[in-house]
Amino acid sequence: MTNKKSPQVSSPHIGKKFAVFDIDGTLFRSGLYREVAFELVRMGAIPESILKKIADKENAWKKRSHGSAFGEFDQAVVDALDNELPRLKVAYFDLAAEKVINKHRDNVYVYTRDLVKKLKTEGRFMLAISGSQREVVGPFAEHYGFDYWVGQTFERGDEFFTGHVRKTHEGKGKHLKRLIKKYSLSMEDSIAVGDSAGDIEMLSMVERPIAFNPESNLYAVAKEHNWSIVIERKNMIYRLEHDNGEYRLHQADSH
Amino acid sequence: MSQQKFAVFDIDGTLIRWQLYHAIVDELAKADHIPPATYDSIRKQRMAWKNRDHQESFKEYERVIVHAYEEALPTLDPETFDALAEKIAHKYREQVYTYTRDLIKTLKQDGYFLLAISGSHKELIDHVAPMYGFDDWIGSTYHRDKGAFTGEKYIAAHYKAEILHDLIKKHGLTTEESYGVGDSFSDSAFLELVDRPIAFNPNRELLDIAMKHNWKIVLERKNVVYELANISTTPTVTIL
Numbered sequence: 308m309t310n311k312k313s314p315q316v317s318s319p320h321i322g323k324k325f326a327v328f329d330i331d332g333t334l335f336r337s338g339l340y341r342e343v344a345f346e347l348v349r350m351g352a353i354p355e356s357i358l359k360k361i362a363d364k365e366n367a368w369k370k371r372s373h374g375s376a377f378g379e380f381d382q383a384v385v386d387a388l389d390n391e392l393p394r395l396k397v398a399y400f401d402l403a404a405e406k407v408i409n410k411h412r413d414n415v416y417v418y419t420r421d422l423v424k425k426l427k428t429e430g431r432f433m434l435a436i437s438g439s440q441r442e443v444v445g446p447f448a449e450h451y452g453f454d455y456w457v458g459q460t461f462e463r464g465d466e467f468f469t470g471h472v473r474k475t476h477e478g479k480g481k482h483l484k485r486l487i488k489k490y491s492l493s494m495e496d497s498i499a500v501g502d503s504a505g506d507i508e509m510l511s512m513v514e515r516p517i518a519f520n521p522e523s524n525l526y527a528v529a530k531e532h533n534w535s536i537v538i539e540r541k542n543m544i545y546r547l548e549h550d551n552g553e554y555r556l557h558q559a560d561s562h
Numbered sequence: 563m564s565q566q567k568f569a570v571f572d573i574d575g576t577l578i579r580w581q582l583y584h585a586i587v588d589e590l591a592k593a594d595h596i597p598p599a600t601y602d603s604i605r606k607q608r609m610a611w612k613n614r615d616h617q618e619s620f621k622e623y624e625r626v627i628v629h630a631y632e633e634a635l636p637t638l639d640p641e642t643f644d645a646l647a648e649k650i651a652h653k654y655r656e657q658v659y660t661y662t663r664d665l666i667k668t669l670k671q672d673g674y675f676l677l678a679i680s681g682s683h684k685e686l687i688d689h690v691a692p693m694y695g696f697d698d699w700i701g702s703t704y705h706r707d708k709g710a711f712t713g714e715k716y717i718a719a720h721y722k723a724e725i726l727h728d729l730i731k732k733h734g735l736t737t738e739e740s741y742g743v744g745d746s747f748s749d750s751a752f753l754e755l756v757d758r759p760i761a762f763n764p765n766r767e768l769l770d771i772a773m774k775h776n777w778k779i780v781l782e783r784k785n786v787v788y789e790l791a792n793i794s795t796t797p798t799v800t801i802l
Contacts, residue, residue, distance in 0.1 A: 377785065545781065562617060
């Protein structure tokens with residue numbers, strides 16, 4: 308017997324079940340992107356004055372002034388860093404990324420940390436798709452045993468970044484589709500976990516979508532489609548399961 | 563004259579998103595009022611908790627914090643402490659949960675007498691309670707005499723039921739339609755005394771009690787609030 312020649316034979320993962328995770332706010336308790344930006348300020352690699360630009364948004368969020376305050380703060384950080392790219396040395400950025408990983412990589416949610424571990428042990432192909440930069444997403448994802456990961460790219464010049472950015476916080480569905488094809492993964496029993504609107508695309512594609520600590524936009528979609536909702540708060544994990552169009556508390560576990 | 567209705571709130575972790583007691587000990591350490599070795603052990607315990615190393619890591623962190631504070635007390639100047647308390651309160655007092663902030667506002671408008679009972683220092687709560695319209699409040703007290711702390715203390719977290727009894731008596735309040743909101747075990751003492759107890763973002767210990775008594779459970783995470791009338795029912799969800 309000979310194997311049929313097909314390009315997929317080269318993938319050792321053919322027909323494997325997979326699970327795909329968002330990172331910031333889903334596995335990581337903060338945002339890798341934000342931590343890198345603040346680390347760069349601490350190092351003096353980008354001017355402290357950018358903090359002033361985001362201070363108002365940060366304050367509005369900290370005081371929970373309105374429902375979109377976090378999104379606006381998060382976007383302000385992204386814009387501030389993107390603006391600095393042509394003046395930012397790639398060497399400094401790499402150093403900041405390394406510092407963030409060493410300092411913060413263990414600051415994760417228990418529910419997702421344990422789920423990643425369990426699914427990994429079961430032999431699943433583990434994917435991470437993040438809107439944060441490759442330089443932090445890579446080491447973070449490897450630390451948690453992901454098989455493949457996607458992060459955004461800041462195009463590099465010789466010494467400085469060029470200012471061109473290939474974003475990955477949107478279009479996560481497209482990335483997932485590509486990876487499923489690339490590794491010939493099975494859709495059967497597929498799992499996706501995310502916490503915000505940018506994750507809706509990839510959650511819609513899988514058989515078992517989990518909205519984890521969802522922000523309001525994701526919550527609305529999760530509810531519409533009867534997705535599982537899991538909330539982690541203090542040392543408690545709550546699982547809400549849909550039941551005739553209504554959510555009921557299914558289980559509350561402590562850790 | 564009919565008796566006034568009341569609502570009683572815990573502060574740290576219930577209204578404020580931070581533990582004020584922790585914050586002030588941290589501030590004391592930064593100002594060199596805590597020995598470096600003790601501060602190291604605080605940082606170690608904080609990392610263990612932040613990384614969720616084990617179930618008891620938050621409680622152990624709290625124990626280390628209280629120990630550090632009480633160890634520093636004999637050499638601490640009360641005026642320095644007051645200044646730090648004001649600084650900390652101003653830094654964190656507006657960083658609140660929207661559910662409790664809005665409930666306080668609504669109940670205030672409805673004419674409720676508002677009480678706060680906190681395990682954090684009275685000096686901290688004095689800077690927080692007035693701005694939310696609380697009518698009376700109790701915090702922990704470390705006694706002073708002749709410009710120094712005596713070491714004598716009153717930890718309010720241990721007496722939340724007794725304190726509420728005293729406040730009800732003092733102000734002639736009725737428990738009819740009374741509210742209580744708390745997030746941890748020590749709050750169950752006053753939650754048991756009110757008509758409408760709410761376990762807000764409860765830890766395991768409080769959740770167990772809330773489930774046993776069928777108390778309302780409310781979770782706030784990101785910009786979504788989940789209200790569970792009791793553990794087996796459908797949540798009502800509010801998007802902020």
